[in-house]
Amino acid sequence: MNAPKRLSSLADVTGAARRPAYDPARHGHGIVHLGIGAFHRAHQAAYTDAALAAGGGDWRIVGASLRSVELADALNPQNGLYTLIERCASKVHARVIGSIAHLIAASRAPADLMTSLVDRRTRIVTMTVTEKAYGVDRATMTVDLSHPAVAADLRSLNNPSGVLGLLTEALRRRRIEHVDPFTVLCCDNLPDNGGFVRCGMIDFARRRDAALGDWIAEKVSFPSCMVDRITPASTEQTREDALRLTNCIDQAPVETEPFTQWVIDDRFPSGRPAWEAGGALFVDNVEPYEAMKLRMLNGAHSMLAYAGFLSGRRYVRDTVAPEGFRPLIERHFAAAASTLQRLPAIDLNAYARQLLSRFANPAIAHETYQIAMDGTEKLPQRILASALEARAKGLDVRPFAFAVAAWMRYCLGRLDDGTRYVLRDPREDEIGRLLSDLVAPSDVVDALHALPHFFPDRLRTDPVWRDAVNSCLRTMMREGMQAALAAEMRT
Numbered sequence: 246m247n248a249p250k251r252l253s254s255l256a257d258v259t260g261a262a263r264r265p266a267y268d269p270a271r272h273g274h275g276i277v278h279l280g281i282g283a284f285h286r287a288h289q290a291a292y293t294d295a296a297l298a299a300g301g302g303d304w305r306i307v308g309a310s311l312r313s314v315e316l317a318d319a320l321n322p323q324n325g326l327y328t329l330i331e332r333c334a335s336k337v338h339a340r341v342i343g344s345i346a347h348l349i350a351a352s353r354a355p356a357d358l359m360t361s362l363v364d365r366r367t368r369i370v371t372m373t374v375t376e377k378a379y380g381v382d383r384a385t386m387t388v389d390l391s392h393p394a395v396a397a398d399l400r401s402l403n404n405p406s407g408v409l410g411l412l413t414e415a416l417r418r419r420r421i422e423h424v425d426p427f428t429v430l431c432c433d434n435l436p437d438n439g440g441f442v443r444c445g446m447i448d449f450a451r452r453r454d455a456a457l458g459d460w461i462a463e464k465v466s467f468p469s470c471m472v473d474r475i476t477p478a479s480t481e482q483t484r485e486d487a488l489r490l491t492n493c494i495d496q497a498p499v500e501t502e503p504f505t506q507w508v509i510d511d512r513f514p515s516g517r518p519a520w521e522a523g524g525a526l527f528v529d530n531v532e533p534y535e536a537m538k539l540r541m542l543n544g545a546h547s548m549l550a551y552a553g554f555l556s557g558r559r560y561v562r563d564t565v566a567p568e569g570f571r572p573l574i575e576r577h578f579a580a581a582a583s584t585l586q587r588l589p590a591i592d593l594n595a596y597a598r599q600l601l602s603r604f605a606n607p608a609i610a611h612e613t614y615q616i617a618m619d620g621t622e623k624l625p626q627r628i629l630a631s632a633l634e635a636r637a638k639g640l641d642v643r644p645f646a647f648a649v650a651a652w653m654r655y656c657l658g659r660l661d662d663g664t665r666y667v668l669r670d671p672r673e674d675e676i677g678r679l680l681s682d683l684v685a686p687s688d689v690v691d692a693l694h695a696l697p698h699f700f701p702d703r704l705r706t707d708p709v710w711r712d713a714v715n716s717c718l719r720t721m722m723r724e725g726m727q728a729a730l731a732a733e734m735r736t
């Protein structure tokens with residue numbers, strides 16, 4: 246048998262992996278994606294692959310990494326091809342994805358990225374850059390002038406490197422060159438993600454040129470969407486499986502779960518791929534779907550990430566195992582569901598059961614420490630929004646107080662045995678200063694409730710809420726996370 250070749254052409258793929266049912270080279274690009282990590286390649290790129298097979302069109306993706314260069318260096322020699330591995334207990338499926346045309350490492354080639362954004366063939370710009378990359382203040386929906394990317398881009402308007410600066414500059418040039426604007430599709434886990442980016446961009450643009458801001462407000466479409474697919478970091482095993490299933494060496498395979506969901510506002514004035522071919526659902530109002538996913542899936546994820554990491558559970562699947570704390574996860578689902586507007590098309594009990602089995606997938610090694618990252622960016626929409634709604638409806642806030650207390654315990658930066666870890670949060674220095682030397686649980690609760698722009702006033706000043714958080718954190722700090730979990734399961 247011949248030694249395996251590096252993946253670079255579909256003709257070399259001889260294993261069991263499915264290959265695209267179209268010739269990638271015959272399709273031009275129509276999308277630029279900012280933040281081309283594993284999630285994008287497990288999700289949107291797979292839908293686009295299905296759309297190209299079903300509906301054709303020039304909709305391949307130019308992917309941009311805003312900071313790192315590694316993925317561009319791995320995928321460009323492969324002509325954008327990579328293996329997507331789907332795992333569950335009983336099977337491993339692989340398919341080679343052909344929807345990525347090429348990659349740009351923006352830190353090395355900023356002009357190439359700008360050229361692609363201004364190119365009239367680019368009709369949609371999508372992004373997964375994580376919550377912290379935007380620099381938009383959610384309370385005022387205006388740009389946060391203290392955000393490093395926003396501040397840098399306002400200083401250097403023509404050479405931006407942050408999301409708002411890049412998109413504004415590209416739209417400015419398109420306007421001058423009489424090129425229609427692209428549609429902006431945010432695929433980050435934020436409520437009303439389209440409206441959020443729209444407000445940030447209009448405010449950013451108005452600061453440099455009021456007429457440009459007005460033009461963006463009038464002409465650019467910002468649909469919202471809800472994205473879902475659990476995608477852990479790739480490992481050596483991912484590479485080995487890719488080799489076995491393609492007979493090619495793939496330097497950038499991705500692994501994910503079989504489940505996938507994408508619910509999108511259908512507002513694409515310059516056209517879009519037939520993403521429904523991959524199962525995307527187009528609706529008039531994404532908001533109830535977003536709230537369901539953010540509060541049930543992501544809310545439970547954050548709770549179990551802090552509680553799991555601090556009680557020695559490395560993976561999500563360990564938290565729902567018999568020796569884990571599944572009843573608390575089920576409790577969280579039920580509490581979050583009771584804050585939601587009902588969707589006729591969705592049975593929330595069935596959704597919760599499905600989430601539990603997704604979390605339990607024994608073939609997915611999703612680290613609790615990975616989900617614990619960036620808590621200050623995640624908790625407001627995942628937990629605090631539910632807590633507010635529960636209070637307004639007179640419902641029990643304990644499940645949300647428990648989740649917030651687990652995050653507070655995590656903010657202390659050390660395990661029960663004293664081992665230190667890095668918080669990995671954009672506000673970790675500020676949190677470290679607020680908490681230094683504090684030993685009493687109630688002082689920690691007070692200090693973190695004083696973190697600016699974090700807790701909504703209605704929670705901060707609510708004694709019922711504060712008491713509940715205090716009571717949970719007291720047990721966690723005095724008896725340890727494992728004992729706190731056991732105690733909570735007895736209540």
Ligand code: CS2
Nearest residue numbers: 472473474475543546615616
């Ligand atoms: C997770 C999400 O890391 C996290 O914060 O909650 O990435 C989650 O896995 C995805 O939203 C699932 O679609």
